[in-house]
Amino acid sequence: MNRGRGWIVAGATLVVLLAVWAASTSRVDILTFREPKPTTPTPPQQGESGRTVDDRQTEASEEVLEWAGTVFVVLLSLLALAALTILVGAVWLRRRRAERERRREGAGARVDHDDAFDQEVPDAIAQAAEDQLTALTAGTPRNAIVACWLGLEEAAATAGIARDPAETSAEFTARTLSTYAVNDTAITVLSALYREARFSEHTLTEAHRSAAVDALRQLRADFSRTVQDPSAHVGSP
The missing domain is CATH 1.10.287 (Helix Hairpins)
Incomplete structure (x- = not known):
């Protein structure tokens, strides 16, 4: 106290x-x-x-x-x-x-880490993107897209960025990915496809799968480039 x-x-x-x-x-x-009692008492009057x-x-x-x-x-x-x-x-x-x-x-504060850790994070996300490209080709479009995003969530959790208690896991993952010099449109597309696959009831088609593959390829390329240039994160031009 x-x-x-x-x-x-x-x-x-x-x-x-x-x-x-x-x-x-x-x-x-x-x-x-x-x-106070009266100084001169008066004869009391009797009642019934x-x-x-x-x-x-x-x-x-x-x-x-x-x-x-x-x-x-x-x-x-x-x-x-x-x-x-x-x-x-x-x-x-x-x-x-x-x-x-x-x-x-x-x-939005990053936990302080050494340079080796800062290079490992984009490397882990790039590897996760590579793995999820293979996973996207299996199963139904809905299940493949959900599994793809969950794989990215696991990789993003290693980035050492503090999570706001009000954030959902999907919001936190999107914010974490965007702290690096990557294509924001690809993040937006993937997160939107994930929400649609996770919460909608209509049928997802191969067009949805194709859009997820294109966005994920863009992210993989961006994070692979970040591995070569560790300074390409928040605040990079």
Whole structure:
């Protein structure tokens, strides 16, 4: 717990303790209040029940004061609870904002690796593209396209790029691939074909397979070139 949060919790605890103390002392003062007795007693007037008029008036006054004291205690307790709720909510919102800031800062950050690792990543993706070209020719177009993209996802996971918790695996893979100097259109085509194959219900044809093959060949060529020039990644002209 950092120092700022500690002060907030301490303040909330103090508010509750003060409210309880004030409520208890106020209730005692109210309920123990008595009207001053007259200096010159007057002859009591007897009622039908044997109680005097003064007795009935005193009982009525005590009931009103007791009711007012109860209402006061309840209102004070509610105010203390509301103050505590606001303080806790403020702490929670502050933590949420801090977490969102950390996620934004880390979403596109690359993990530091040595040059050997930076060269291995595009090499692994280029090899995955080569393997998936063979896989694309087998099975139905739908299954082949899904398997092709999943193979690229596995290779992209080794790139050391932090994943935003809000991203899907397909979005993360597309963003990872685009950090290198590769054809963005090929990435867009492949990811769109993957979503269509994965989530649509209509039949995919050989035309879809052919489009996936063309896009994957482009990616393979781009990553093969990147293997020869490791500097061809984010920020490259």
